[in-house]
Amino acid sequence: GENVEQHPSTLSVQEGDSAVIKCTYSDSASNYFPWYKQELGKGPQLIIDIRSNVGEKKDQRIAVTLNKTAKHFSLHITETQPEDSAVYFCAASMDMLTFGGGTRLMVKP
């Protein structure tokens, strides 16, 4: 089955800095790669997603890149704000979502 590894497990940045989270996947058949943000006491919320026919996607301060050959994808958050502090999960999917282990992002004001 699919295996998704996510790094780093924790990330601390200063407000205004950029944050990068990286994931690798094992199944070359996976074709959908969403990113979720989970705040304390809440369920995960989709923040951006990318499909295998696209190399990069951007939505305001958030961008995701996908390298199918290397089987890795990354989340980039620019101009981080304290409200970006949360746990972020990457996932890879063909017929079921397989999640990475999560990254706890802390943005210090």
Place this chain on the structure above:
Amino acid sequence: KAGVTQTPRYLIKTRGQQVTLSCSPISGHRSVSWYQQTPGQGLQFLFEYFSETQRNKGNFPGRFSGRQFSNSRSEMNVSTLELGDSALYLCASSYGTSGGAAQETQYFGPGTRLLVL
């Protein structure tokens, strides 16, 4: 539009008991997926229901089961509870396209936190 609702939010059970969790999807969504979240294993897919039929299933024992009603509401049941079943159980709904929930945006509820003593 109201979001995904899950009841109850918290539950304490003892080993050997069974439990039923409920999920009401976003209006108009026909697919409901269930996930288990634990500190050790992370987020893991349990199963997906669409049009009252299980469309996909993760790698969990048969003690975990679910069903979906004609109004798309879903329940999941865990029988013969074990200590390791303590987790946050998340429900997610989506429109339900031909590609399955795993290919579309899923909207998660707040979860039901189950503690097994």
